[in-house]
Every structure is written in C-alpha cells, then in structure tokens.
Amino acid sequence: MNDTLMTDESRLRREHHKGHYDRETVYRILDENPFCHLAFVQQGQPVVIPTMQWRVGDMVYWHGSSKSRIAHGSDSAKVCLTASRIDGLVLARSAFEHTVNFESVVVIGEAQRFEDTAQKTALLESFFDHLFPGRWDALRAMTASELKATAVMGLPLHSASAKIRRGPPNEPEEDRATPVWGGVLPIAMQFGKPLPDEFNQMPEPGYLARLRTKP
Amino acid sequence: MNDTLMTDESRLRREHHKGHYDRETVYRILDENPFCHLAFVQQGQPVVIPTMQWRVGDMVYWHGSSKSRIAHGSDSAKVCLTASRIDGLVLARSAFEHTVNFESVVVIGEAQRFEDTAQKTALLESFFDHLFPGRWDALRAMTASELKATAVMGLPLHSASAKIRRGPPNEPEEDRATPVWGGVLPIAMQFGKPLPDEFNQMPEPGYLARLRTKP
Numbered sequence: 001m002n003d004t005l006m007t008d009e010s011r012l013r014r015e016h017h018k019g020h021y022d023r024e025t026v027y028r029i030l031d032e033n034p035f036c037h038l039a040f041v042q043q044g045q046p047v048v049i050p051t052m053q054w055r056v057g058d059m060v061y062w063h064g065s066s067k068s069r070i071a072h073g074s075d076s077a078k079v080c081l082t083a084s085r086i087d088g089l090v091l092a093r094s095a096f097e098h099t100v101n102f103e104s105v106v107v108i109g110e111a112q113r114f115e116d117t118a119q120k121t122a123l124l125e126s127f128f129d130h131l132f133p134g135r136w137d138a139l140r141a142m143t144a145s146e147l148k149a150t151a152v153m154g155l156p157l158h159s160a161s162a163k164i165r166r167g168p169p170n171e172p173e174e175d176r177a178t179p180v181w182g183g184v185l186p187i188a189m190q191f192g193k194p195l196p197d198e199f200n201q202m203p204e205p206g207y208l209a210r211l212r213t214k215p
Numbered sequence: 216m217n218d219t220l221m222t223d224e225s226r227l228r229r230e231h232h233k234g235h236y237d238r239e240t241v242y243r244i245l246d247e248n249p250f251c252h253l254a255f256v257q258q259g260q261p262v263v264i265p266t267m268q269w270r271v272g273d274m275v276y277w278h279g280s281s282k283s284r285i286a287h288g289s290d291s292a293k294v295c296l297t298a299s300r301i302d303g304l305v306l307a308r309s310a311f312e313h314t315v316n317f318e319s320v321v322v323i324g325e326a327q328r329f330e331d332t333a334q335k336t337a338l339l340e341s342f343f344d345h346l347f348p349g350r351w352d353a354l355r356a357m358t359a360s361e362l363k364a365t366a367v368m369g370l371p372l373h374s375a376s377a378k379i380r381r382g383p384p385n386e387p388e389e390d391r392a393t394p395v396w397g398g399v400l401p402i403a404m405q406f407g408k409p410l411p412d413e414f415n416q417m418p419e420p421g422y423l424a425r426l427r428t429k430p
Contacts, residue, residue, distance in 0.1 A: 009260060012257050014282050030246050035301055035418035039254035039263035044291070045224060048254035048263045050299040050319050084265040086250055086404070089346070093423040095339060096361040097290050126311060131304070139310050146311040164426070168412035176414040180353040183415055185423055186407030189301070197383035199391040208400055 001058055007159040010110055017175075017203040020162040023058075028107045029083060029162050030055045038062060040074040053081060054127040060107055061123055065095035068151070077110040083156055089185040092169035099165060100186060107160040114152045117144075118208065123152050132207040165168045220375040224323055227376055235377040238273075242362040244298060244320045244377050245270045250348065253277060255289040257405075268296060271340040273372045275322055276338055281366045292325040296370055304400040307384035310394035314380060316399060322375040329367045332359075338367050347422040 006021035009115065020026070044065040047069065053062050060081055084104035092098050098116070114120050121142065128136040144151075169182050191212040194204055221236035235241070246267065254263040262284065275296055299319035307313050331334050336357065339346045343351040357365075384397055391397070406427040409419055 007422075009320075012421035013284060014280060021320070024290065032418075037252040037254075037265075037297060037299075039252075039261040039295070041256055041259075041261050044256075045293050045323055046254040046256050046261050046263075046295045047323065048252050048261075048297045049296045050252075050301075050317065051299065052315070064228060068230050070322045071226060072239050080254070080263045082252060082263045084252075086265075091347070091350075093354065094361070095351065095357050096365070100267070102265065104266065106262070108260055108262065128310065132306070135395065136310065138393075139308060140390065140393050142310050146309070150311070163362065168410075170248065170405075174354065178353075178355050180350065181411065181415060181416060181420050182421075183409055183411075183416040185409050185426065188405055188407060190403055190405045192303075192401030192403060194398055194400050195383075196396065200397045202311050202394060202396040211400065 002158070003031060004155060009162045010106065010159040012161055012163065015163070016038040017166055018163045020164065021160070023157070023208055024163045024184070026105050026157065026160050029053060029103050030060060031130070033085045033103070034084040036062070039080040039082070041076065042074055046073065047134075048140065053083060054130045055157075056123070056126050058157045059115065059154045060157055061152060063124065063126070063150055063152045066149050066151045067194055075113070079109070079111045079155060081107045085189070086187050087166070088187050090169050091182060091185065093170045093175040093180050094171060094181050097171040097175070099166070101165050103162070103163045103164050105160060105214055107155055107157060109155050111153050117147055118145055120150065121179045123154075124150070131211070132205070135205065135207060151185065217373070220372060223322065225376045226373040226380065230378070232376045233380055235379065236375070238372070240377045241320050241372065241375050242270060244300075244318050245275060246345070246404055248300045248318070251277070251296055254295040254297070255284065256291065256293065257284060257289055261345040268298060269345045270372070271338070271341050274369045275372055276342065276367060276369045278339065278342070278367045280365050292327070292411070294324070294326045294370060296322045299325070300404070301402050302381070303402050305384050306400065307386045308390040308395050308397050309386060312384055312386040312390070314384075316380050316382070318377070318379050319373060321379045321404070323345055324368055324370050324374055327369050327371075329369065332362055335362055335365065335367045337367075339365070346426070350420065350422060376403060384413040
C-alpha cells in the first residue's frame with residue numbers, strides 16, 4: 001500500500017498549494033463527510049448522483065438498489081467518488097478573487113461489487129456504526145430478499161486527491177481600498193432537533209445527540 | 216422549448232414516484248441550490264468536482280479557470296451537472312428502509328463554452344446578482360486578463376430530472392413494533408455570522424443578512 005494517493009490521474013493540474021495526497025488527510029475528509037457524489041459513464045454520457053459513502057481501511061464504500069445504475073449498467077467499472085463540504089463564501093473586492101472555502105476528496109478507480117452475503121452484511125453494519133453507533137444491533141435483521149435487493153460497492157483508495165481552501169480573501173493589496181465589504185460568510189451543515197415519527201415509542205438515542213454536537 | 220425535461224436519458228429507471236420533469240420544479244431546485252457537482256470524462260475515466268451553478272432562462276451555467284479541466288481537456292463536451300440538498304436522515308426500524316430526505320436535479324447534455332467578452336461579463340454578473348444582489352456594481356471592473364483567465368460554461372436545460380424525498384420513514388406496519396427510535400434527523404445548510412477580514416472598512420451589506428435568513 002502506497003503512502004501517497006497521488007497518481008498521474010489524481011494529481012491536481014492547478015492550484016497545487018490546495019492539494020493533499022496523504023492518507024491521513026484524505027481519510028479524515030471522507031470520515032467527516034458521509035454525503036458524496038458518484039460519477040459513472042453510461043453510453044458515453046457521464047452521470048453523477050448524490051449518495052453516501054463510508055470508509056473501512058483503504059477502501060471507500062457505497063450502497064444502493066441492486067437495480068440501480070450505480071450497481072450495474074455503466075459502460076465500465078470506472079467511477080469517481082467525490083465527498084465535499086462547503087465552509088463559506090469568500091467575498092473579495094474584485095469579482096475574480098471571490099472563492100469558496102471548502103474541503104473535498106476526489107477518488108477515482110474501478111468499482112468492485114460485493115456479492116457475498118456475510119461480507120455485504122458486515123459492510124452495511126460498518127456504515128451504520130459510523131453514523132449511529134449501536135443502532136444496528138437494535139434493528140431487526142435484514143432479510144435475504146432485502147440483502148439481495150441491496151448492492152454494496154467499493155473503490156480502493158489508491159488514486160485520490162484532497163483539496164482544501166480556508167481563510168479570508170487572498171487578493172492584491174491595491175484591491176483592498178475598493179469600498180466594498182470583504183470577508184467570509186461561513187456555512188455549516190447543521191443537524192436539527194430529531195423528529196420522532198407518529199409510531200415512535202422509544203427515547204431519543206445518544207448517537208443523535210452526538211451527531212448534533214459534532215464540531 | 217419542451218415543457219418537460221424528460222428524455223430517454225433523463226428518465227428515472229426506478230423510484231418513479233420521486234421523479235419530476237417539469238421546468239418549474241427543476242428551476243426552483245437549481246435556483247435554491249447554487250452548490251453543485253459537475254462530471255465529465257477524461258481518457259475514459261469519469262471525474263466529478265464540486266463547483267457552483269446559476270441559471271438564466273433555460274440554461275444552467277458554471278465557471279472556472281480557463282486552464283482547468285472543466286473548461287477543456289475532456290474527451291467530449293458531454294457533462295452532467297447535479298445540484299443536491301440534504302434535508303435529513305430518515306431512521307426506520309429496519310436497516311433496509313433507512314433513507315435520506317433530499318432534493319436533487321441532474322442535468323445532462325453537451326457543455327458550451329462562451330468566448331465573447333461582453334457575454335461572459337453579463338453571465339458572471341448574473342451569477343453575482345443571484346447570490347449578492349447589487350454587489351457587482353460595487354466591485355472594480357474585471358480586467359481583460361481576468362476575463363481571459365475565466366471560462367464560462369453552460370448547458371441547455373433540455374434533458375434533466377429532479378428527485379425529491381420528504382417526510383417520515385415509510386415502512387411495513389409490522390416493523391413499527393421494533394423497539395428502536397424511528398423518525399427523521401433534520402439537516403440544513405446554515406449561514407453563520409459574516410466575518411469581515413482585517414482590511415474591511417465597510418458596513419455589512421444587506422444581501423448577507425438576506426442569505427442568512429432565507430428559509
């Protein structure tokens with residue numbers, strides 16, 4: 001296993017100062033940002049759909065319906081999985097220097113589909129454990145037909161890049177006299193108060209409070 | 216111009232009840248969710264990157280460095296632009312019925328690049344006006360070299376789909392007796408208090424307050 005995730009394919013073509021290829025940075029961003037976008041190619045047309053990812057060791061995983069296009073139907077196994085978080089809008093004194101504070105990871109490679117029932121179950125359990133520690137054991141077991149209807153896919157973390165932009169506007173000194181507000185409008189994804197459904201009889205689990213108070 | 220954005224390529228293959236193809240729904244989701252992901256194909260490999268989009272009439276636009284891969288360097292002009300918003304995690308009593316509340320729009324087609332300086336300037340101004348009404352006029356004008364370094368790209372809204380999932384878990388009645396919490400953990404993107412940079416001399420503009428109080 002290589003320490004670096006830089007490959008000819010994953011290397012940033014520009015803004016090299018924002019790029020990171022170490023496993024620690026890439027793994028942290030993946031672990032903190034479960035919402036992601038997955039791209040594949042279908043009859044020559046790229047398609048990108050929102051989904052969720054989770055990481056176990058040096059693989060990143062996602063799941064979906066066995067009937068869906070993320071499980072099959074692409075031209076090839078080649079996919080790209082991108083997890084990103086927006087941290088703020090950066091308002092400079094020129095249009096050109098406006099930008100966004102963000103963190104993102106782009107992973108490219110060939111998707112693998114897992115068919116073994118025990119392995120699929122263990123991977124789905126690891127997805128739950130990452131989001132809601134302890135919840136899996138309280139749920140009824142998945143049925144054979146539910147497992148069959150669920151595709152679990154994975155991508156080796158071999159070729160990837162992280163990109164990070166933080167802080168105030170970065171602009172030429174002569175622009176700073178322009179009489180317009182300069183700074184950052186912070187953005188964060190916030191969890192709200194859990195809404196039990198009308199059938200709920202159980203107290204609010206601790207993992208929901210934990211998610212809500214995450215930094 | 217067709218009223219429907221459904222084409223053979225944009226039609227959902229499954230979960231038809233979540234699909235929408237009318238311009239009103241697709242336009243609303245695009246207008247409310249400027250952060251998006253853009254996919255293209257490079258040497259047979261799909262690549263998806265986070266960016267921002269804005270809509271004018273029946274076109275969706277994005278911009279980036281003229282040197283970047285979103286401006287050129289793809290195998291073809293075929294792209295997919297997906298804007299999505301996560302509204303909540305839906306916790307059912309079985310692993311299988313867990314899902315996510317969200318809204319998304321997927322637009323596919325061939326990207327166009329705009330080269331005319333006046334047209335590029337007008338499109339970038341419309342991007343600013345959408346986010347920060349009135350800000351454009353307070354900035355210094357873009358220079359010729361800044362405009363040259365900025366690629367403005369667009370995609371006709373011809374083939375697209377919207378997908379929406381809202382509300383509590385939807386699960387078989389017999390699952391509801393399982394002793395585990397059931398409901399929704401709401402999620403929202405929140406704007407924080409604007410952070411002026413150390414050079415700022417101007418009062419906070421009204422458009423920042425407006426963004427922060429948006430529903």
